[in-house]
Amino acid sequence: MGNCHIWGFCPPEVTVIWLHNGDIVEPDDYNPISAIPNGDWSYQTQVSLLVAPVAGDTYTCSVQHVSLQEPLLEDWSPGLMLQVTILVAVATMLMVLGLGFFLAGVYRYKARPPAPGEFHGESRLW
CATH class of the missing domain: 2.60.40.10 (Immunoglobulins)
Structure with a gap:
């Protein structure tokens, strides 16, 4: 329309x-x-x-x-204008790139070894 x-x-x-x-x-x-x-x-x-x-x-x-x-x-004209199509493509690429960096950061954070004195696990007091 x-x-x-x-x-x-x-x-x-x-x-x-x-x-x-x-x-x-x-x-x-x-x-x-x-x-x-x-x-x-x-x-x-x-x-x-x-x-x-x-x-x-x-x-x-x-x-x-x-x-x-x-x-x-x-x-x-039907469809998106060329400028709008380019902007949508660039925004999509930036979003995918940003999501990739975010996921890589989360993975590196989870995979890092514990710092000296840092304890990962449960502690029990008897």
Whole structure:
């Protein structure tokens, strides 16, 4: 599902359309929500597009408002953006590396010989 969230506009009249590979998507395929006041004299709205995305498809949210000289266009493609994919991969590698160091440290701590005068076991007083 593609979401087009628009906020901080005034007056509340805004036109949002979706484009699929540059062609206008019929309004039957998405449901515009009425502008909701933010409480600071500005408004927000969200228009969701229910699609079964295919790799290579590009969807564009086009916003037209009196405050804009030309429509604002924002592309949405299925899947994660390349930058986000790289960040997730790096974070995962760092987490695995950190977990490996932690487990190696626990193993070395448990496997170390007792220090002089340190007693491992039970003591009994008769």
